[in-house]
Structure formats: C-alpha cells, structure tokens
C-alpha cells in the first residue's frame with residue numbers, strides 16, 4: 415500500500431506553486447485538512463521558501479561585501495609591494511653609502 419502522506423508531501427511544492435490539476439489539488443487539500451503531519455510539512459515548506467528568498471538576498475549582500483574586501487586586500491598587497499621596494503632601495507642606497515664611507519676612511 416502506498417503511503418498517502420508521502421504522495422501528498424511530494425506534491426506539496428506543486429500545490430504551493432498552484433500548478434496541480436484540479437482533482438489532484440482537491441486530493442491534497444482533503445488530505446491536508448485531515449493530516450497534521452502533512453499540513454505541518456506544508457507550513458514548513460512555505461516558511462523555508464520564504465527563508466530561501468531572504469537567504470539568497472543575504473548571499474548577494476555577502477558577495478558584494480567580499481568583492482569590496484577583495485579590492486581592499488589587493489590595494490593592501492600593492493601598497494605592501496611598494497613599501498617593500500622602497501625599503502629595498504633605501505637599504506641598497508645606505509649600504510652603497512656606507513661602502514663609499516668605508517672606502518674613504
């Protein structure tokens with residue numbers, strides 16, 4: 415024997431989208447009125463689809479934020495490279511100067 419609840423819960427997404435055939439829709443509605451497990455499953459599905467929309471908005475926010483952070487990190491990297499280059503050239507100039515100074519003494 416097929417479990418009615420399984421069938422109804424499989425049909426729930428279609429029921430929520432309102433694309434069930436009239437006779438199937440009636441079957442699902444009748445069952446939902448008499449079955450707590452399935453009507454709870456329907457409520458959960460409704461809630462989770464709402465949550466999903468909120469969730470994907472949040473993902474958009476986060477990825478926009480991450481893009482900003484990436485650009486920031488790139489800036490920091492470039493800045494560090496410049497500082498490192500400046501530091502290296504200072505060291506070279508200083509050692510050259512001290513070499514000259516050592517020679518002249």
Ligand SMILES: [Zn+2]
Pocket residue numbers: 418419420422445449450451452453
């Ligand atoms: Zn049921």
